[in-house]
Amino acid sequence: MSRKKAGKGKNGNSSPMTGSPTGKQNGKTGKSTAGTGSVVQANGMVHPSRPSLSNSSEFYDIAFKVMLVGDSGVGKTCLLVRFKDGAFLAGSFISTVGIDFRNKVLNIDRLKVKLQIWDTAGQERFRSVTHAYYRDANALLLLYDVTNRTSFDNIK
Numbered sequence: 158m159s160r161k162k163a164g165k166g167k168n169g170n171s172s173p174m175t176g177s178p179t180g181k182q183n184g185k186t187g188k189s190t191a192g193t194g195s196v197v198q199a200n201g202m203v204h205p206s207r208p209s210l211s212n213s214s215e216f217y218d219i220a221f222k223v224m225l226v227g228d229s230g231v232g233k234t235c236l237l238v239r240f241k242d243g244a245f246l247a248g249s250f251i252s253t254v255g256i257d258f259r260n261k262v263l264n265i266d267r268l269k270v271k272l273q274i275w276d277t278a279g280q281e282r283f284r285s286v287t288h289a290y291y292r293d294a295n296a297l298l299l300l301y302d303v304t305n306r307t308s309f310d311n312i313k
């Protein structure tokens with residue numbers, strides 16, 4: 158099986174469309190979860206199993222697009238950063254603007270599996286932007302805050 162390159166910016170991730178250059182905002186300043194370089198079609202969609210145009214040397218055999226969905230503040234970005242970098246984003250809450258993604262390549266059964274994990278903004282005002290990215294997703298992770306019943310109800 159031929160190997161393809163995984164898209165990877167300088168932070169190990171790529172972000173084709175964030176509401177700000179940083180992907181995160183708190184009303185005043187943004188926090189970066191994004192890097193550079195991406196494989197995006199004209200309609201803004203990224204297809205799994207397509208090779209990235211980045212200059213990374215990390216190859217993969219198969220790719221999947223995964224979306225993190227849920228209310229603002231349920232911990233989508235924290236979950237992604239924890240999974241990707243092993244760190245917990247402590248401190249003040251900075252809300253995601255628009256949409257952002259990070260790549261992670263895992264070795265599973267001797268295959269390099271690239272997960273392109275999209276972190277959507279939970280705020281209502283970004284709903285129309287983030288919904289457009291669901292269409293070709295391979296998996297949706299529905300997140301809620303166990304201490305917030307409304308965030309669970311809103312999963313529907």
Ligand SMILES: Nc1nc2c(ncn2[C@@H]2O[C@H](COP(=O)(O)OP(=O)(O)OP(=O)(O)O)[C@@H](O)[C@H]2O)c(=O)[nH]1
Pocket residue numbers: 227228229230231232233234235236246247248249250251252253254277278279280
């Ligand atoms: N106690 C606790 N706090 C968490 C946990 N995960 C995230 N948080 C906190 O919850 C807040 C929101 O986390 P984010 O990951 O930015 O939330 P989000 O779902 O990405 O929010 P949006 O970007 O607005 O959609 C931050 O202050 C985090 O520190 C967790 O597992 N436990």
